Amino acid sequence: MRRVLSALAAVSIAASILPTAAQAQMSPGQRERGSSGQQADGSANAPAERAPRFAPLRRRANAGPCPFVKVLYDAARYVELEGGRAAISNVGFTGEIQGVSADCEYREDDPIKLDMDILFELGRGEQATADEKTYRYWVAVTERNSAVLAKEYFDLPVKFDGQRTASVHQERSIVIPRAGIDTSGGNFEVLIGFDVTPEMAEFNRSGSRFRVTAGAAQASTPSQ
Known part of the structure; x- marks a missing residue:
């Protein structure tokens, strides 16, 4: 169970730092875009090209270890x-x-x-x-x-x-x-x-x- 909890914690940490990592990989032109979904000139952003990297967890963790x-x-x-x-x-x-x-x-x-x-x-x-x-x-x-x-x-x-x-x-x-x-x-x-x-x-x-x-x-x- 400790291993399961550690794995879930690792997924949570990875999910929390994902936006920062994605921003670091943006090109200079992409970083100029606003966070409200618009280009720097005010036009709307193009649709996202890639799906989210992390799928939601299927179920919550147990209350304790298995028998x-x-x-x-x-x-x-x-x-x-x-x-x-x-x-x-x-x-x-x-x-x-x-x-x-x-x-x-x-x-x-x-x-x-x-x-x-x-x-x-x-x-x-x-x-x-x-x-x-x-x-x-x-x-x-x-x-x-x-x-x-x-x-x-x-x-x-x-x-x-x-x-x-x-x-x-x-x-x-x-x-x-x-x-x-x-x-x-x-x-x-x-x-x-x-x-x-x-x-x-x-x-x-x-x-x-x-x-x-x-x-x-x-x-x-x-x-x-």
């Missing part, structure tokens, strides 16, 4: 393992949350509206016989480094169309109430993760992993 948005490490990946054995030949459907971009808006005592774009990378291993899969993930709002305030689950239906991998963007908007005008978005943390089993969470926590391409047919080596 922190993170992917929970234990639930960042989804890996089905047939028989619970960690081997490529046992891999079914897989998934990974590759990244999240987020923005928020609130002013005065308004609630916080948070918009998110979540990128999922999904895959089919040797044990995944179907061509489609409905994954499940959740979004939780917590007090920063504290208790969970709310948690909601969402379905993510994916059709692979005969391919081994798929990329899916999910756009989500949530509203976070504020206790008062002094409560900023910095008091909240938003966590995202797959709905995983305890075994999947432990597999992720151990640092073990299979990429979404795990179990896919490997290209054959050209014969010499």
Whole structure:
């Protein structure tokens, strides 16, 4: 947020000094013209040749910082393992949350509206016989480094169309109430993760992993 405020301040400063800079670039004949829109001889000025250099800002700054948005490490990946054995030949459907971009808006005592774009990378291993899969993930709002305030689950239906991998963007908007005008978005943390089993969470926590391409047919080596 400090960076956003600094950027807005820089735009304001630039806008305030723009007339001076423009005047310094005028030719001597242009500087002789009056500020009332007339030439030195009293005739009207010619129409302006160039549009203003700065467009108006689209919206005002927020009242404070946005909530922190993170992917929970234990639930960042989804890996089905047939028989619970960690081997490529046992891999079914897989998934990974590759990244999240987020923005928020609130002013005065308004609630916080948070918009998110979540990128999922999904895959089919040797044990995944179907061509489609409905994954499940959740979004939780917590007090920063504290208790969970709310948690909601969402379905993510994916059709692979005969391919081994798929990329899916999910756009989500949530509203976070504020206790008062002094409560900023910095008091909240938003966590995202797959709905995983305890075994999947432990597999992720151990640092073990299979990429979404795990179990896919490997290209054959050209014969010499």
